[in-house]
Amino acid sequence: QQQVKQSPQSLIVQKGGISIINCAYENTAFDYFPWYQQFPGKGPALLIAIRPDVSEKKEGRFTISFNKSAKQFSLHIMDSQPGDSATYFCAANTGFQKLVFGTGTRLLVSP
Amino acid sequence: DTEVTQTPKHLVMGMTNKKSLKCEQHMGHRAMYWYKQKAKKPPELMFVYSYEKLSINESVPSRFSPECPNSSLLNLHLHALQPEDSALYLCASSQNRGPYEQYFGPGTRLTVT
Numbered sequence: 001q002q003q004v005k006q007s008p009q010s011l012i013v014q015k016g017g018i019s020i021i022n023c024a025y026e027n028t029a030f031d032y033f034p035w036y037q038q039f040p041g042k043g044p045a046l047l048i049a050i051r052p053d054v055s056e057k058k059e060g061r062f063t064i065s066f067n068k069s070a071k072q073f074s075l076h077i078m079d080s081q082p083g084d085s086a087t088y089f090c091a092a093n094t095g096f097q098k099l100v101f102g103t104g105t106r107l108l109v110s111p
Numbered sequence: 112d113t114e115v116t117q118t119p120k121h122l123v124m125g126m127t128n129k130k131s132l133k134c135e136q137h138m139g140h141r142a143m144y145w146y147k148q149k150a151k152k153p154p155e156l157m158f159v160y161s162y163e164k165l166s167i168n169e170s171v172p173s174r175f176s177p178e179c180p181n182s183s184l185l186n187l188h189l190h191a192l193q194p195e196d197s198a199l200y201l202c203a204s205s206q207n208r209g210p211y212e213q214y215f216g217p218g219t220r221l222t223v224t
Contacts, residue, residue, distance in 0.1 A: 101153035
């Protein structure tokens, strides 16, 4: 299965709160899992990525948690800020050039 | 520098027009990509070039014609488009080896009238 299932579709979080976006996959050949952040009218920006041999990766306020046995991974945004309001896409690939994207999560951080 | 540039930012064209989208990167990447993105949807892969050769065509209609003149440039030639082709067209680049970490440009917003 070449799908990556992403949830929730939309999310509202208070400023300072934690935003959590989840993704699940079936293809065990996936070996690279990036997250992209996209603002309206802009291209997706690579935010953070993880390989399956690591259970967690943190960069600033952004953390990926990876559960290989459950075939799930999630993005946590700590201390969420209004400037984090954007659409977030998880993705996966098998070591080739095709990225499989999740359906996207629209995050709104209220002031 | 992780910058991919695209021109123009916006393009309006009629169904009988011929136009081109341009993409440039100076990261030394040898893989370049064209994606199409509709509102509230993820990017959809259209074409991939590896070492200036077309390696993937995702069954894109022939009214879209890609070209890779050199390792830094990627063009998308447009002809006889339909209104449903209106979308954000994204260019991306990556190293031509795993994990193929892709960097996207800002996109061209195309409207077909």
